Amino acid sequence: MKSINATLMACRAESRSALIPYLTAGVPDLVTTARLLHALAAAGADLIELGVPFSDPVADGPVIQKASETALAQGVNLAQILDVVAQVRAEGLETPLILFSYYNPIYHFGLENFVKQALVAGVSGTLVVDLLPETAGRYLDAVAGSGLETVFLAAPTTAPERLARIDAASTGCVYYVSRTGVTGTQAQVHVDLPATLAQLKTHVRQPVIVGFGISTPEHVAQLKGCAEGIVVGSALMAALDTASSPDQAVEIASALIRSLKQPLEEN
Amino acid sequence: MSEPMLLSAFQPLLPGGFFGHFGGQYIPETLMAPVQELEQAWAEARQDPAFLAELQDLLTHYVGRPTPVYEARNLSQQLGGARIFLKREDLNHTGAHKINNSLGQALLAKRMGKTRIIAETGAGQHGVASATVAALLGLQCRVYMGSVDMARQALNVYRMRLLGTEVCAVNSGSATLKDAINEAMRDWVSHVQDSFYLLGSVLGPHPYPDMVATFQSVIGKEARAQILGQTGHLPDEVVACVGGGSNAMGLFRGFVHDPEVQLTGVEAGGRSLEPGQHAARFGGGSPGVLHGSETLVLQDTGGQILETHSVSAGLDYPAVGPEHAHLHEIGRAHYVSASDEEALEAFHRLARSEGILPALESSHALAYVLKRAPQMRPDQILLVNLSGRGDKDVHQLYQAEEKQ
Numbered sequence: 001m002k003s004i005n006a007t008l009m010a011c012r013a014e015s016r017s018a019l020i021p022y023l024t025a026g027v028p029d030l031v032t033t034a035r036l037l038h039a040l041a042a043a044g045a046d047l048i049e050l051g052v053p054f055s056d057p058v059a060d061g062p063v064i065q066k067a068s069e070t071a072l073a074q075g076v077n078l079a080q081i082l083d084v085v086a087q088v089r090a091e092g093l094e095t096p097l098i099l100f101s102y103y104n105p106i107y108h109f110g111l112e113n114f115v116k117q118a119l120v121a122g123v124s125g126t127l128v129v130d131l132l133p134e135t136a137g138r139y140l141d142a143v144a145g146s147g148l149e150t151v152f153l154a155a156p157t158t159a160p161e162r163l164a165r166i167d168a169a170s171t172g173c174v175y176y177v178s179r180t181g182v183t184g185t186q187a188q189v190h191v192d193l194p195a196t197l198a199q200l201k202t203h204v205r206q207p208v209i210v211g212f213g214i215s216t217p218e219h220v221a222q223l224k225g226c227a228e229g230i231v232v233g234s235a236l237m238a239a240l241d242t243a244s245s246p247d248q249a250v251e252i253a254s255a256l257i258r259s260l261k262q263p264l265e266e267n
Numbered sequence: 268m269s270e271p272m273l274l275s276a277f278q279p280l281l282p283g284g285f286f287g288h289f290g291g292q293y294i295p296e297t298l299m300a301p302v303q304e305l306e307q308a309w310a311e312a313r314q315d316p317a318f319l320a321e322l323q324d325l326l327t328h329y330v331g332r333p334t335p336v337y338e339a340r341n342l343s344q345q346l347g348g349a350r351i352f353l354k355r356e357d358l359n360h361t362g363a364h365k366i367n368n369s370l371g372q373a374l375l376a377k378r379m380g381k382t383r384i385i386a387e388t389g390a391g392q393h394g395v396a397s398a399t400v401a402a403l404l405g406l407q408c409r410v411y412m413g414s415v416d417m418a419r420q421a422l423n424v425y426r427m428r429l430l431g432t433e434v435c436a437v438n439s440g441s442a443t444l445k446d447a448i449n450e451a452m453r454d455w456v457s458h459v460q461d462s463f464y465l466l467g468s469v470l471g472p473h474p475y476p477d478m479v480a481t482f483q484s485v486i487g488k489e490a491r492a493q494i495l496g497q498t499g500h501l502p503d504e505v506v507a508c509v510g511g512g513s514n515a516m517g518l519f520r521g522f523v524h525d526p527e528v529q530l531t532g533v534e535a536g537g538r539s540l541e542p543g544q545h546a547a548r549f550g551g552g553s554p555g556v557l558h559g560s561e562t563l564v565l566q567d568t569g570g571q572i573l574e575t576h577s578v579s580a581g582l583d584y585p586a587v588g589p590e591h592a593h594l595h596e597i598g599r600a601h602y603v604s605a606s607d608e609e610a611l612e613a614f615h616r617l618a619r620s621e622g623i624l625p626a627l628e629s630s631h632a633l634a635y636v637l638k639r640a641p642q643m644r645p646d647q648i649l650l651v652n653l654s655g656r657g658d659k660d661v662h663q664l665y666q667a668e669e670k671q
Contacts, residue, residue, distance in 0.1 A: 056449050056572050058456075061453070077568070077569030104566070104572070105571070107554075108569070109570065157296075157300035158296060181456060182456055
């Protein structure tokens with residue numbers, strides 16, 4: 001099983017971009033989450049972000065808020081999500097998994113315990129959306145030397161002098177938030193985004209993945225080659241919301257990923 | 268010009284904005300730049316005599332400070348124990364302590380060149396205060412409010428609209444204060460360039476908890492001088508209700524250096540102490556991270572934030588300001604709870620005995636006083652922060668009584 005970093009570094013070497021779907025765990029239910037993880041990988045996902053639902057997702061727009069509510073209504077928790085990860089690993093899933101979470105569920109789990117359990121389950125790394133390198137001390141201490149990779153965010157508002165710190169704290173990759181706002185779909189990605197990413201990469205050594213508002217194959221085509229990875233979240237969760245059965249959810253997700261992957265496979 | 272009323276923190280904040288291990292800055296990356304900008308602007312403003320003079324001038328001539336300290340002789344006599352004094356924050360312009368902070372932050376927003384303010388509100392008092400200062404200072408204003416709270420505080424919603432503020436209903440989660448803060452933070456993330464988040468309590472990422480407490484510390488500083496002037500003694504105990512905890516922290520900051528003064532916070536005991544039926548964070552909470560800081564939080568075994576209940580919208584919140592969590596941990600302040608029923612009883616008691624309608628939030632502090640005063644000697648002094656007036660709650664009480 002390759003690490004997040006090695007997978008994205010290979011993309012860099014081959015001048016291509018990885019496709020990284022985001023999936024909230026527990027939508028429509030945890031049994032289907034396991035099926036969806038396999039289906040996303042089979043349809044062309046190079047890495048997968050697995051979202052831990054949280055009651056107060058302040059960085060998320062309406063689509064992922066709704067997904068979190070759906071999952072929480074069934075009582076989905078972090079321990080169960082780690083069980084699903086262990087299950088799909090046992091079933092042979094090799095795709096690197098980035099656990100995307102707010103800090104409180106992890107903090108409440110116990111930092112040392114979380115790191116241990118996540119690694120045993122087969123989580124590759126974590127992105128904690130409300131931790132900054134400056135405030136992540138205890139978390140970074142718990143992770144240090146464990147092999148669990150870290151991903152920190154950079155945003156359009158990030159001061160250039162902080163980028164070195166974000167880069168240094170991230171062992172998996174740096175996640176660039178493409179706009180000042182919450183997660184969600186949008187009609188167009190900003191025309192300056194490729195140039196912004198090129199600029200960012202002069203400051204950052206780690207591979208860069210980009211997300212927030214990337215929704216269509218056209219967006220993916222626009223950003224192809226500008227970052228080592230392209231994250232699509234709300235578009236997938238919005239599509240899953242239209243599914244009336246687990247089978248249909250798997251079908252919809254597979255079709256969407258294949259369509260998003262297509263521009264990345266063209267020369 | 269009187270001396271500046273701003274006090275420093277009761278002890279230096281630790282680097283990163285920590286009170287002990289509580290506090291900090293747990294925020295999405297996009298907010299780091301505006302939070303640092305705010306930190307910088309606040310550090311400069313609090314040292315600037317011109318800023319402090321403008322704030323002092325408006326507190327005196329616009330808000331109507333100082334508010335009186337009134338000895339509630341009838342109530343004291345009926346209870347037969349301590350002398351009870353009320354710090355009359357209900358007599359401020361807009362009817363609660365909230366404007367002390369709204370005014371300070373709005374002046375800061377203006378100084379920073381922001382043109383738009385965002386605020387959340389529970390009971391509506393912070394929303395009304397923010398709408399008021401926005402009108403005064405010519406700022407655009409949007410207030411987020413849970414739809415449950417909008418229903419029970421309909422009059423305050425209308426007041427905000429009369430003042431030219433846009434009130435946005437929040438339907439997610441429990442549709443109360445917590446969810447209004449989530450939505451305000453999402454707005455802030457999306458409009459960091461022109462917008463200032465005017466947070467209404469001693470919550471959120473650093474520098475908010477300390478900044479809000481500093482703006483509210485005028486309550487404690489005035490009250491200390493007034494009670495000494497009127498009685499020649501410090502109070503034996505000071506009491507305030509605690510939702511997020513801004514009126515309590517404002518009062519406590521005036522007395523925290525007087526070890527002989529007991530500091531008591533009263534949180535919402537709701538219907539019962541079953542999960543979801545109360546907002547008693549000191550009773551049922553544990554350390555967690557919500558809305559930018561580490562503090563005591565009501566949460567389930569998976570670290571999900573629990574819904575809360577209180578008859579008073581202003582106390583209906585699952586976390587508490589980090590400075591309170593710290594004062595609790597070091598044993599400097601102690602915290603108790605009052606149930607919905609006890610608060611309602613105290614509301615009526617003050618109305619009949621003193622001719623004052625207290626806010627339902629403040630009624631929780633009074634509920635404790637009803638129990639505590641008789642245990643004290645007649646030469647002892649109990650000072651209560653009457654943080655707001657009850658006019659906003661009259662309609663809710665009327666409806667509740669109609670139902671019975």
